[in-house]
Amino acid sequence: MLLQYAQSKADFTNKLQIGHKEANESRYWLRLLNDCSYINDNMFKSIIPDIEELIRLLTSSINTSRKRTNAN
Numbered sequence: 001m002l003l004q005y006a007q008s009k010a011d012f013t014n015k016l017q018i019g020h021k022e023a024n025e026s027r028y029w030l031r032l033l034n035d036c037s038y039i040n041d042n043m044f045k046s047i048i049p050d051i052e053e054l055i056r057l058l059t060s061s062i063n064t065s066r067k068r069t070n071a072n
Contacts, residue, residue, distance in 0.1 A: 013065040020058040027051045 030051060034044040 009065065009069045013062060013069060016058055016062045016065060020055065020062060023051060023055045023058060027055065 027048070030039070030044060030047060033039045034041065
């Protein structure tokens with residue numbers, strides 16, 4: 001069960017939100033690195049889809065966790 005590392009359902013949701021924030025920050029830095037030509041377009045294009053997918057997964061998980069927490 002995923003809640004084994006959280007103290008409560010609300011804590012679990014909070015941990016997902018922290019992960020979401022960190023993923024968004026990573027996306028920001030990747031874009032900045034690409035805009036400054038620190039990483040080339042090929043590197044950027046190989047990484048950014050994974051970050052975008054992670055953000056979508058975390059968003060969905062947060063929404064599901066909130067619904068389940070509010071349902072109880």
